[in-house]
Amino acid sequence: xxxxxxxxxxxxxxxxxxxxxxxxxxxxxxxxxxxxxxxxxxxxxxxxxxxxxxxxxxxxxxxxxxxxxxxxxxxxxxxxxxxxxxxxxxxxxxxxxxxxxxxxxxxxxxxxxxxxxxxxxxxxxxxxxxxxxxxxxxxxxxxxxxxxxxxxxxxxxxxxxxxxxxxxxxxxxxxxxxxxxxxxxxxxxxxxxxxxxxxxxxxxxxxxxxxxxxxxxxxxxxxxxxxxxxxxxxxxxxxxxxxxx
Numbered sequence: 001x002x003x004x005x006x007x008x009x010x011x012x013x014x015x016x017x018x019x020x021x022x023x024x025x026x027x028x029x030x031x032x033x034x035x036x037x038x039x040x041x042x043x044x045x046x047x048x049x050x051x052x053x054x055x056x057x058x059x060x061x062x063x064x065x066x067x068x069x070x071x072x073x074x075x076x077x078x079x080x081x082x083x084x085x086x087x088x089x090x091x092x093x094x095x096x097x098x099x100x101x102x103x104x105x106x107x108x109x110x111x112x113x114x115x116x117x118x119x120x121x122x123x124x125x126x127x128x129x130x131x132x133x134x135x136x137x138x139x140x141x142x143x144x145x146x147x148x149x150x151x152x153x154x155x156x157x158x159x160x161x162x163x164x165x166x167x168x169x170x171x172x173x174x175x176x177x178x179x180x181x182x183x184x185x186x187x188x189x190x191x192x193x194x195x196x197x198x199x200x201x202x203x204x205x206x207x208x209x210x211x212x213x214x215x216x217x218x219x220x221x222x223x224x225x226x227x228x229x230x231x232x233x234x235x236x237x238x239x240x241x242x243x244x245x
Contacts, residue, residue, distance in 0.1 A: 019031035019033065019038065020036070021034055021036040022034045027050075029069060030072065036085070037078065037081075037085055037088050039091075040088065040091045040092055045103055046103070049099060049100075051103075052207070053113060053116065054203070054207060055203050056201065059104060062100070062104060069096050070093070074093070075089050075090055075093065077089070107226075110200070110222060111226065114219065114222065117219055121227060147228075147232075150181070150184075154181050154235065154239070157177060158178070158238065158239070161174055161178065161242050161243075175243065178239055178243060179243070182239045185232050185235050192228055192229040202221075203215075203218045203222070
């Protein structure tokens with residue numbers, strides 16, 4: 001068993017695609033020849049499912065593959081195998097679930113692909129939120145230039161509403177204005193979602209052409225749209241909280 005573990009570890013580190021048990025070519029999860037579960041390798045979620053790094057994917061195929069792998073990797077199937085194989089099945093199952101949750105959601109899929117491309121939407125990320133919570137600092141968010149005036153006015157109105165609440169006063173006109181703002185921001189949010197979908201098509205085309213400059217341009221456009229979209233989502237959340245929605 002020690003020999004098997006050493007071999008598997010060596011293969012995983014070098015990235016070789018051969019089975020630890022029989023030496024035949026393997027896929028990410030199983031050996032194509034002997035069917036043995038394989039040690040997890042450092043592959044991205046697209047590769048794990050045998051998909052290209054594209055944003056328009058076949059969700060039916062993805063779901064079918066997920067259920068098929070879930071059955072084959074279920075820990076109960078490995079109760080009579082070595083401890084190492086049992087551990088690998090658990091690790092592969094965990095990786096499978098993470099990959100599926102990410103790729104089935106179009107926005108998470110986009111954000112994940114951008115991370116693979118070296119881009120982290122840090123100001124909107126969960127890590128930034130957690131850091132702000134622990135430190136007590138306000139999470140940094142860059143206001144999109146074209147929203148500066150609207151956001152300034154909105155923040156003034158939100159502050160006025162909070163002050164009114166503290167003083168036990170009610171201003172129906174102010175509440176109505178905030179409702180209008182929220183509706184407008186919700187429309188902008190949906191519009192940005194539709195714009196993002198157009199860039200998915202562009203991305204898939206430039207990936208096939210392997211043109212680095214076009215690839216960077218489309219990537220940067222998606223980053224801009226996602227940042228704007230996330231910012232507006234947070235504005236809508238703030239208005240809802242202020243209104244008690």
